[in-house]
Amino acid sequence: MHFDAFDRYHEKSSFLHGLDPRVKVLVTVIYIVSNTLLPDAAWYSFVSAWIFLIAANLLSQLGIEYTFKRSIIALPFALVAITVLFSIPGKPISTFQFLMWDLTITDAGLLRFVSILIRSWLSVQMAILLVAVTRFPDLIHALEHLRVPAILTTIIAFLYRYLFVLTDEVLRLIRARESRSAAVAGQRSGGGVAWRAKIAGNMAGQLFLRSYERSERIYNAMLSRGYSGHLYTLNPHEMKQRDYFVTAFAIAAISIVQLIGRL
Amino acid sequence: MHFSPVPLHIPDGFLSIMVSIICWVITIITLGIAISKTNKALGEKQVPLMGVMAAFIFAAQMINFPVAGGTSGHLLGGALAAIVLGPWAGMLVMTAVVAVQGLLFQDGGLLVMGANILNMGLVTAAIGYGLYRSAAGRSKVVKLSVAGVAAWLSVMAGALFTALQLWLSGTSQLGIVIPAMLGIHALIGLGEAFITVAALSFILQVRPDLLGEGSESAKGGRGWILAGGLIALAVVLISPLASGDPDGLERVAINMGFIDAGLDASYQVIPDYTLPFLGETALSTIVAGVIGIFVVGAVVVLIGRGMRAKA
């Protein structure tokens, strides 16, 4: 597979791309917290939060529809919230039959369901925007600055680096399996489920051992360059005046969104 | 491409602030312990090892095998990671995997990441390792079968925790979400169990030293057996209870002040069902019962084994 399938970053020189990654992480998290705090059916707040998102989209030069198109990813999960349609007592809106049950959608249930979806949909889009305008290594630096323990950021950095190498290896294994999964005409190919699971497990075991051995070689390469148990990093980011200004402005705007919802 | 084979990655917006924060607190405390334990117990060599292992789990989740009717078996990896790396390192590795899935691919939200790490990284590792540890010193067949049960239960426990969080957030109804989540994951867990067992048996064959005496895998204390057993017990006790008597649990949750986000004062506090929901049908009781019996049986056998191994 080509690395593009994993890269969510889009090279541009927009206002958002130029911000310090800490600012972007912080504002994204505050935005998501704010969405989660909004009460059900706070329509004006939802709309103003959406405007905030659109403004961010515009500042990213990626186009208004960029995050919209990619936000479908969270849709399937909406299924788990479907029960609130019927379970929250309120005025019945419509009743229909599903298999053996009579289901009644209530107004309160509908409001809650739609509110959950909107909150999620806005939040997911902001998270999509975050990785589209921030290179992942910069995101890791931001986490370091935000006091995430070094051992975790280091594991994440390694994961990001070797994600591409190991998924390539998996795809080679899968291709090798497929090219040998021949079938004789008229006969069902492959053994039973247990057999197929065993093949998959062998692949996982194989991949594990290769990864294990690779980690030993990497360790040697690290030792050769002076690693002795403690990792040092240079942090290329420094907060500029603009970064502070943007943070303050974003927090003020999000507070207004909250205020609108509480009035 | 979809990166989350197991539908446990909760997106932002589906958990209430309170549930999100409580999950973060539990996760941060557990990770804090994990970090101090790994710093103490593991050598400098473990840093690249854990990093590459995180990439391994991520990549291994892409390995699938066709089951039937277009569905396929997948690996979540929490139990496997904990078994081969030891519980604390396994938790850190799974945390990195969940974090990257959420940050880079939006597979799971950011505010709810504490919950996702808890469900998919910490609970799965604890139960997977705890049960596996109880088979220490036993024959290869026993070890592998226990690992299979542990892997299956790790997925079930993750699903149960997810379901409970959704319910406490007022997003799902208890009587439906628990049987639904556990029902789906009883099947998904089979894929997990199969792949985990096959991968472990491959490793035992080619590099037995990685799982033998003195390996990280063997170093976890006996306390893990207790932790794994307790989580298994929680799965056993809560699932049938929640499915059979959702009102009871709901009342407890409301008394404890959890469920208020969705229920304004104008609403009735306890919804009385005008409809026969899954939670009250014979089907769900049967499903829960079967699961319960299976789990109870497994736990009893495992605890018995653990005690015998100790004696």
Place this chain on the structure above:
Amino acid sequence: MPVTHAIKNFQTFECDGEVLTIKDLHFSYPDGRVALDGISLKLCNGDKVALVGPNGAGKSTLILHLNGILGGRGDPSTTLKVNGMELTRENLPIIRAMVGLVFQNPDDQLFSPTVFEDVAFGPLHMGLPEDEVRARVDVALEAVRMSSYKDRLSHHLSAGEKKRIAIATVLSMNPSILILDEPSAGLDPRARRTLINLLRELPNTMLVSTHDMALVKELFPRTIVMDEGRVVADGSTMEILDNEKLLTAHGLEKP
């Protein structure tokens, strides 16, 4: 027991500034397999030496000894010195800065997300101040003609580019001796040519383990042949490549 051939022995030569001195180095793996069976050799300042021999001859094992990743059991008869400094546990950090080891697979060598972080790793872990680290990164990338790649992500690079960055990651430590393991393996002809030109330009003392005999002929005046854990020949490349009996005995081919 491998045959030893009478090739003019460089070990007896005097030179100004011995960069690497090895006397009677032995090593066995934990399972008892003997990997190095009395290695002695000497590299002078500015030497460019090829290390050839069949797989399993002990080349990689030898290389891993040169900066103390393997070995370290204080055998009194053994000497391993870099720039006259004995390799001991205390000297290890200094030795590792002096010996620049480039591994065969650049994916193992480049373990950081970005090129900058990888090239800065060595100098940072040597404890250099930030300005110095940045300056060294610039110089090292310039030396491998990759200055414009500083902010690139490692997984976006081609095999040849990765190889050159891997060399930069050790050049940034200003090593006295550069050691490369199979530098031309897996490169397409164009990338290989670029690499050869780069190796020719670099002024560093060099020890290069390789199967690429054409590369040996083109770049290195001196060649060391290893087999079964021993140095079986150490002399001028022209002489060794003309000695067909020697080449055949150790599974090598004249380019």
